């Protein structure tokens with residue numbers, strides 16, 4: 309399967325939106341909305357996309373957009389789907405779009421509630437690893453060794469990033485997947501697959517954010533690719549919280565250093581910290597490989 | 607019409623069932639829980655008509671309603687006290703988004719410390735959010751007001767909070783007329799307000815705007831609140847024609863020629879009504895609507911009565927200011943011809959209003975004997 313096969317042909321993202329140059333979040337929405345097709349409703353919580361969506365009456369997307377308060381994304385999404393059904397519409401796909409703050413932090417309770425009830429919508433977390441809409445503040449998705457405006461140098465994040473995919477898998481939801489914009493075929497295929505599944509579907513998208521990450525705006529795809537090739541952000545899917553399947557296996561593991569060196573947010577890392585990070589990436593990758601072979605529970 | 611002995615909570619739930627609701631979202635909290643439990647029983651028996659969802663918090667309940675209402679669904683949730691406070695962000699949001707959601711709030715004090723008594727501070731703390739607030743004094747009124755609330759909310763496109771006292775109303779068994787669903791349907795048909803989320807029709811709903819656009823939207827909500835009076839009158843006329851009962855925004859009892867007027871909201875009015883015959887020269891003005899606030903009507907009725915003193919009974923207190931209703935009444939009477947002094951009996955904490963307490967404040971010794979025009983008395987000191 310390639311993009312042509314998964315593409316609905318519907319361009320839902322208009323040009324002229326207000327995302328920063330090189331924004332991975334705008335690209336991701338473009339790819340997945342083309343895959344899902346035009347019959348979607350986008351519920352957007354407080355995040356960069358609150359701005360990218362444009363100021364009413366203007367709009368960036370050719371579909372209904374419903375903005376909602378920060379902690380409420382998954383609850384509002386549940387309500388929209390249930391409300392549409394009560395009014396006789398069973399077909400429209402409801403997509404909830406949240407950043408890492410709206411997913412890992414302030415939105416986690418609603419997310420867990422909706423996942424546990426197996427509400428019938430797609431939750432997309434575009435994870436740029438900090439509060440970027442407010443200008444790069446620490447979230448629980450911010451990785452080890454990173455500095456932010458609320459964790460400035462010489463300090464860096466001492467704790468590892470929250471493992472959101474394991475949390476979601478623990479809810480036993482029908483479908484959860486990771487994806488990035490450097491692998492658009494993989495991303496589109498997963499969304500097409502998700503569209504055909506009933507119940508709660510979760511996406512974890514790693515989203516390079518040039519201003520927040522301190523990277524060049526033409527490095528977005530390269531950074532996404534390096535995250536995957538280094539096994540920092542593996543591409544996989546989980547069915548029913550149990551069956552893990554890798555959808556891409558890097559032919560050769562790229563060293564993490566190359567990925568880190570492209571970003572000023574990691575400029576505070578010392579040698580031993582890079583090694584510690586490499587070690588944890590290797591450990592997590594091994595664990596995932598075992599799970600991919602069904603050897604261990606996720 | 608079938609009369610049943612039920613509690614205020616059961617009356618609320620039964621009204622929601624009769625209203626043909628599309629979605630109920632539930633989360634428990636004392637003293638509200640019996641409402642969502644009764645609705646769950648209807649649902650389990652296949653008699654609810656709509657969907658029933660157990661949410662993970664009150665915040666989620668209202669957010670859920672907000673999503674469904676934006677798709678055009680008739681939604682209901684119920685809460686109390688800390689639950690209402692936890693919803694606060696969504697309470698503002700739902701008013702701004704013009705969702706005609708109906709929420710029953712059973713009054714309960716706010717912690718710390720834990721207290722389950724029927725202080726009205728929970729709902730009064732939400733009075734600036736843009737929700738219609740209708741206060742009920744008994745179980746029949748709860749039943750009737752919930753039906754009226756759906757009609758009102760969907761007509762002016764504002765959310766509506768139906769408020770009643772914990773325990774005194776929520777847990778007390780009373781005889782309630784329960785019209786069958788098809789009779790109710792003649793008053794309230796299925797929801798037909800326009801859906802905001804309309805698949806296939808691109809729209810950027812509730813996205814970022816500037817100060818001027820926001821100002822115009824706040825103004826439009828303010829104007830919608832003014833339309834409540836006319837709409838409520840029409841609704842009451844239709845309701846009275848079918849069921850023989852109606853609930854004006856201000857209910858007056860024995861006001862003409864009264865020397866003293868008692869003003870309150872909620873079930874304190876029932877206690878007052880029961881002793882009025884024994885109290886010469888005393889009348890009652892009960893505030894059914896607290897938002898919008900019936901300032902004009904209140905002023906007219908106080909002026910017409912010629913009363914020398916107004917005593918507001920407040921089962922709440924805004925520390926540093928006093929009873930909240932007393933402040934609103936004072937504001938309403940400001941500039942009135944010969945505005946009488948407004949005094950305040952404060953029952954914060956949910957203290958019960960007793961006939962004995964009323965006798966003591968009305969025998970003249972408490973308010974008029976040495977107290978200034980702004981005198982306040984705490985009920986708890988009279989016990």
Ligand code: SF4
Pocket residue numbers: 326327328329330331332333334356360436440441516517518519520
């Ligand atoms: S701050 Fe980052 S995520 Fe937000 S719009 Fe800019 S590039 Fe995109």
